[in-house]
Amino acid sequence: MSASRKLQDLPPIEDGEIDIDLGFWSYPDLERRKIVKSRPHLKALQERADFPRPIKTGSDQRASAHWPVSWIQEWVRRRAALIRQSA
Numbered sequence: 001m002s003a004s005r006k007l008q009d010l011p012p013i014e015d016g017e018i019d020i021d022l023g024f025w026s027y028p029d030l031e032r033r034k035i036v037k038s039r040p041h042l043k044a045l046q047e048r049a050d051f052p053r054p055i056k057t058g059s060d061q062r063a064s065a066h067w068p069v070s071w072i073q074e075w076v077r078r079r080a081a082l083i084r085q086s087a
Contacts, residue, residue, distance in 0.1 A: 013052040019070035026066055
């Protein structure tokens with residue numbers, strides 16, 4: 001990522017392919033791995049840091065939400081590149 005590019009200039013992570021072989025993480029998985037601290041923290045990351053939205057299995061409020069691991073890995077790579085740029 002060049003110094004002039006920002007996260008907002010990149011296509012949304014959700015537009016990328018899903019690597020099914022890597023699997024999916026649920027919200028508790030994200031917490032356990034210390035990617036998010038709480039549900040409000042997750043919402044803030046989605047709104048301000050381009051954190052990907054989950055894939056929901058169902059249409060009601062009780063639907064399961066899961067994030068493809070490949071999306072989370074890409075988000076971490078982007079954040080690391082941004083941090084390196086600003087250092």
